[in-house]
Amino acid sequence: MSDKVDLSVTVGRIRMKNPIATASGCSGYGEELAAFFDPSILGAIVTKSITLAPCEGHPPPRLAETRAGMLNAIGLANVGLEAFLNEKLPALAQYDVPVIVSVAGSTQEEYVEAARALDAATDVAGIELNVSCPNVEKGGMEFGVDARLLAGLVEAARQEVSRATLIVKLSPNVTDIASMARAAVDAGADALSLINTLRGLAVDPWTGRPVLTNVTGGLSGPAIKPVALYMVRRVWEEVAGPRGVAIMGLGGIQFVEDVLEFLRAGATCVAVGTANFINPETGRELVEGLGEALRKLGCRSPRDLVGALEAGGKT
Amino acid sequence: MKADAATGNVNVLPARRLKLPVLDRRHAGREFVWLTLEAPADWRSLPGQFVNVLCMPDEHAPAATDGRVLDGESVWPRTEGLELAQPGPIVRRPYSISRIRREGDRVRLILLVQRRGAGSRFLQEQPVGAALDVVGPLGTYFTPPTDERLCVLVSGGCGLAPILGLADRLAALGKPCLSFFGCPTAAAMPVTFRTPPAATRDRPEATEAIEEFAAAGIPTVLATDDGSAGFGGPVTAALETWLGEGWNGRPPALYGCGPEPMLKALAKLAEAHDLPCQVSLERYMGCGVGVCLSCVAKRRDPASNKGWTYFLTCRDGPVVDAREMIWDET
Numbered sequence: 001m002s003d004k005v006d007l008s009v010t011v012g013r014i015r016m017k018n019p020i021a022t023a024s025g026c027s028g029y030g031e032e033l034a035a036f037f038d039p040s041i042l043g044a045i046v047t048k049s050i051t052l053a054p055c056e057g058h059p060p061p062r063l064a065e066t067r068a069g070m071l072n073a074i075g076l077a078n079v080g081l082e083a084f085l086n087e088k089l090p091a092l093a094q095y096d097v098p099v100i101v102s103v104a105g106s107t108q109e110e111y112v113e114a115a116r117a118l119d120a121a122t123d124v125a126g127i128e129l130n131v132s133c134p135n136v137e138k139g140g141m142e143f144g145v146d147a148r149l150l151a152g153l154v155e156a157a158r159q160e161v162s163r164a165t166l167i168v169k170l171s172p173n174v175t176d177i178a179s180m181a182r183a184a185v186d187a188g189a190d191a192l193s194l195i196n197t198l199r200g201l202a203v204d205p206w207t208g209r210p211v212l213t214n215v216t217g218g219l220s221g222p223a224i225k226p227v228a229l230y231m232v233r234r235v236w237e238e239v240a241g242p243r244g245v246a247i248m249g250l251g252g253i254q255f256v257e258d259v260l261e262f263l264r265a266g267a268t269c270v271a272v273g274t275a276n277f278i279n280p281e282t283g284r285e286l287v288e289g290l291g292e293a294l295r296k297l298g299c300r301s302p303r304d305l306v307g308a309l310e311a312g313g314k315t
Numbered sequence: 316m317k318a319d320a321a322t323g324n325v326n327v328l329p330a331r332r333l334k335l336p337v338l339d340r341r342h343a344g345r346e347f348v349w350l351t352l353e354a355p356a357d358w359r360s361l362p363g364q365f366v367n368v369l370c371m372p373d374e375h376a377p378a379a380t381d382g383r384v385l386d387g388e389s390v391w392p393r394t395e396g397l398e399l400a401q402p403g404p405i406v407r408r409p410y411s412i413s414r415i416r417r418e419g420d421r422v423r424l425i426l427l428v429q430r431r432g433a434g435s436r437f438l439q440e441q442p443v444g445a446a447l448d449v450v451g452p453l454g455t456y457f458t459p460p461t462d463e464r465l466c467v468l469v470s471g472g473c474g475l476a477p478i479l480g481l482a483d484r485l486a487a488l489g490k491p492c493l494s495f496f497g498c499p500t501a502a503a504m505p506v507t508f509r510t511p512p513a514a515t516r517d518r519p520e521a522t523e524a525i526e527e528f529a530a531a532g533i534p535t536v537l538a539t540d541d542g543s544a545g546f547g548g549p550v551t552a553a554l555e556t557w558l559g560e561g562w563n564g565r566p567p568a569l570y571g572c573g574p575e576p577m578l579k580a581l582a583k584l585a586e587a588h589d590l591p592c593q594v595s596l597e598r599y600m601g602c603g604v605g606v607c608l609s610c611v612a613k614r615r616d617p618a619s620n621k622g623w624t625y626f627l628t629c630r631d632g633p634v635v636d637a638r639e640m641i642w643d644e645t
Contacts, residue, residue, distance in 0.1 A: 026606060032604055033604075033606070036330075057611070068405065072609060077611075222405070277405075
């Protein structure tokens, strides 16, 4: 018996050579991390969220460090759909890695128009609907916290996306994430990614002012890992597992052990976010370390571990 | 290495992630520590560039005990339960590269660490022999003048760090320099005094009192907010007085690094006297490599319909043309 580990996984129609992706907003448009390792070794790259028109984003400060995490309120700063298609996508396409484009908008029409254009671009393997950005006034999270709005948006996008894999990025800022997952899958989502950031507030105790100009921001980093694991587990049990839909797990992933935990909770692949800031080589280290970790567990594929959580904790 | 004949600029290597050992740490003034790091022989960076330093212990790195390195795999059975990863700050801290010393194949980078919070405290406490996880060199750098005009170097507090690196470079290029350096009080200055600094009240007086500049042949005008050494008042007020007295020959070029109000005042003086002025900015940074988009600052942009655009301090800075800056936001 060969003890070779096959790291490849499938998410929707995307064949990933391993289950490690970079998360939206945490790897720019791919090229920025190329100084540290070849992006082609990754399973996938998820871009910064793209909107139809270019967006400057919020006034600074946009970032506040917290204990074991950070709050950000970038405000979806991005180059806009046209510049992305003309400048950023060709640069990304030179790497041998599936490109998943994150899309945001303030109306359903904006999401759908961007999704249509991206589905027509053959270098785009997947489209991730960012319905969970906590930092913009209109759109964004509004779709991610209302199952009816979400279903309408995903259904409309589904009409226009026939080639690319359609992924919906879920918000943790809801009472029942499983019902949102169900709405997305029922409306035609090929895969789910979760979680986006948790809305939070940082206060300067001496001036009495919020640290962020936007007042609130999205919490990310190791601080949110237990929340993310719980939500991945719940969505896997209630929706993704029974329906055979892949989950991309996110939230505080930095070490190989974190990847194993997310696979066990029910994720088919993971995306690295804030850890890219702590260590820009995190993606490479996870890709290089995962095979050995799986071998230790007697697994020949990360798929062997997906959902493999024992019945109860040790008492 | 390709050098630009006019400016003496050299091409710099792209950023890398490196583990740099601490060779020396030295307390200076109140609240400051100078850290000397050993860099690889092929290190190239220019004054004004920075490194982004991880300020947490690396729990996945092998532990070193009495010089013996223990590898990561324990011989004991794995224990269950909680062993928390991730102590300390999450995001890296950007530090200007101060002086660079080259002796044969050995390259040493010097950083100036001021005590501010958890990150700087971690760095200040790193013992000789510890290895710092560093990403760099990053960002833009100071450009020396192409002619023989006077370079006026203005620094405040830990803004001294890149300015000292710049002073070394300008001295090596044979450019005439004058330094202005300010701190709240004499005891806070992270410098070596050749002679005890005298209080000159409202007169900006250039002396050889500061070893770090004097060694490069550069006189310094000291300023303290409390008047305990040199000019009594902000360093930019000392500069304003000096500029008011006029200069000989070509108008000087201004270079600055320090707290934001100081840089604002410096930019205003540059505007009033129509002088070129490059400053190094400080911003909160999430990543330092142009990904997280959190370190934005505003600059004039006639091509934009708003008249300005955001730029990334980590990638398009930290060294920028002070007169292009819009300072209304921090």
